[in-house]
Amino acid sequence: MDPVTLVALGSVGAAALLLAVGIQRGGAPGATRSGDRASPDAAQARARAASAEERAAVAVRDVGVLVDLVGIGVVRVAEDLTVVTVNEAAARLLARRAAGLPGRSVMEAFTDHRLEEIVQAALRTGAAVGELTIRTTDAPTLLVRARRMPAGDAWVVLEDVSELRRLQRIRTEFIDNLAHELRTPLTTVSLLAETLALEADQLPPRTAERIAKIEVETGHLVQMVNELLDLSKIESGSTALVLDDVDLARLANATVERLSLFAERQGVRLVVDAAGVAPRVRGDGERLGQALLNLLHNAVKFSPAGAEVVVRVAASEHEAVVAVVDHGPGIPRAALPRVFERFYKGDRARTRGVGGTGLGLSIARHVVEAHGGRIWVESEEGIGSTFAFALPITGPDLAATPGA
Ligand code: ADP
Numbered sequence: 001m002d003p004v005t006l007v008a009l010g011s012v013g014a015a016a017l018l019l020a021v022g023i024q025r026g027g028a029p030g031a032t033r034s035g036d037r038a039s040p041d042a043a044q045a046r047a048r049a050a051s052a053e054e055r056a057a058v059a060v061r062d063v064g065v066l067v068d069l070v071g072i073g074v075v076r077v078a079e080d081l082t083v084v085t086v087n088e089a090a091a092r093l094l095a096r097r098a099a100g101l102p103g104r105s106v107m108e109a110f111t112d113h114r115l116e117e118i119v120q121a122a123l124r125t126g127a128a129v130g131e132l133t134i135r136t137t138d139a140p141t142l143l144v145r146a147r148r149m150p151a152g153d154a155w156v157v158l159e160d161v162s163e164l165r166r167l168q169r170i171r172t173e174f175i176d177n178l179a180h181e182l183r184t185p186l187t188t189v190s191l192l193a194e195t196l197a198l199e200a201d202q203l204p205p206r207t208a209e210r211i212a213k214i215e216v217e218t219g220h221l222v223q224m225v226n227e228l229l230d231l232s233k234i235e236s237g238s239t240a241l242v243l244d245d246v247d248l249a250r251l252a253n254a255t256v257e258r259l260s261l262f263a264e265r266q267g268v269r270l271v272v273d274a275a276g277v278a279p280r281v282r283g284d285g286e287r288l289g290q291a292l293l294n295l296l297h298n299a300v301k302f303s304p305a306g307a308e309v310v311v312r313v314a315a316s317e318h319e320a321v322v323a324v325v326d327h328g329p330g331i332p333r334a335a336l337p338r339v340f341e342r343f344y345k346g347d348r349a350r351t352r353g354v355g356g357t358g359l360g361l362s363i364a365r366h367v368v369e370a371h372g373g374r375i376w377v378e379s380e381e382g383i384g385s386t387f388a389f390a391l392p393i394t395g396p397d398l399a400a401t402p403g404a
Helices: 003-026 036-069 088-093 106-110 113-125 162-198 205-236 248-258 260-266 285-302 333-338 360-370
Strands: 073-077 083-086 127-133 141-148 154-160 244-247 269-273 280-283 308-315 319-326 374-380 384-392
Touching (some): 073 088, 106 113, 113 127, 113 154, 244 285, 248 260, 248 285, 248 308, 280 285, 280 384, 285 308, 285 360
Antiparallel strands (some): 073 083, 141 154, 244 280, 308 319, 319 384, 374 384
16 A cells, blocks of 8 residues: 555544544533533534544554555654554564564664664655565565654555566566577678678669668667667666766767767757866766767657757756757657656657667666666657756766866
C-alpha cells in the first residue's frame, strides 16, 4: 500500500479517535452540564462518542491487518530516533521479533546503519529512499522509504523487492547474451553488404539498390546491438566509470565535431555556446561524450533542413548544465515522461519515419545518473525541444571560472 494512503487512513482513524476522546472529555456540542434536562442530549453524545471511538479503533486495526497482509513493513520512529511502533511485516523483513523493539533506538533495534541513515535523512530533509540487502541466509533486498510527518516523527515503509531485482538481473543478462550472440554475424553481414556496395557500378541498378537497402538496415541492426550492449553494461554497473576532470566546453566542441558530417548532410547548423564559462566536472569523459552525442544526434535528426541546433554549456555554483536546443517538431506533452524509457520511439508519422532504436535517451539517462546528475527535457510541439543534463561540480577547484 502507498505509505501516503496508509498514513491518510491512519490519520482518519486517529482523527476519529481524537474526536471521540474530545467529545467524551469536553461534552457534545449543545449539551449543558447542569440538570437532568440535559440528560437525553448527554446520553446521545456519549453514544455517538462511543460509536466514533469504536469505528476509529476498527479502522486502525483494519489498516494494521491490511498492511501486514500485503507484507509491507511499517515502522514509526520518533524525532530522537527511538522506535515507536513496528508491525509484524517490518520485524520479519528485518529479521527481528516485533516485541521488545519499541522504545529502543533504530540502531539498537535493527543494528543496521544504512537504515538509520535513511531515517536520519528523512528527519532532516523531509523524505528519503534507499535500498539495502539484509544479511540473512536468503538476503532479501528491501526498498526503504521514509517520510517525516508534521508532528516531527517519521514513518518508514519497507518493501521486499528481491524478486523484482532478480527478474531485472535476468532480463539484463538475457539482453546482454543475446546482443553478444547477434553482434558477430551481424557485423559480418554488414561488412559483406558494404563490400558489395563498393561494386555497385558493375551491378544492375535494381540489385545495387537492394544492396544499398541491405547496407542501411544492417547498419541499423549493428547500431541497435551495440547500444543494447552499452545499455546492459551501464545498467549492470559492470563497467566502472573512469573518472577524470572533464572540461564540458571542450566536450561540447568535440561532440559537435564528431557530428559535423551528419549535420552537414541534414543541412543543420551546429553551434556551441559556452561563452564565459569553463565548467569542469569529475566524470567519465567517454561516457559523458556518448550521452551528449545521443542528445545531439537526435536534435540533428529531428531538425528540418536549414535549422540551427545549439549546445549551451552553463554553470552555477554547484552544477554544470549542458543543454541541446533544437527547433524540430517538438514532443507531445503526453509522451514527455516516456522518452527516456528504453525502446520508447515516437510516432513514426510525426517524426517523418526517421530511424532509431529507442535506446539513445535511455543510455544518456543512465550515464548522467551514474554521475549523480539529472537529465530532463522541455519541449513544445511545433516549437522545438531542449534536452539538458546537470552534473554536480565537486570541489571548489572544479567550480566554474568565468572568463576562462
Ligand atoms: P531513437 O533512437 O528513436 O531516437 P531515443 O531514445 O534517442 O531513440 O529517443 C526516443 C524518442 O524520443 C524518439 O523516437 C523521438 O520520438 C523522441 N525524441 C528524442 N529526441 C527528440 C528531439 N530532439 N525532438 C523530437 N523528438 C525527440
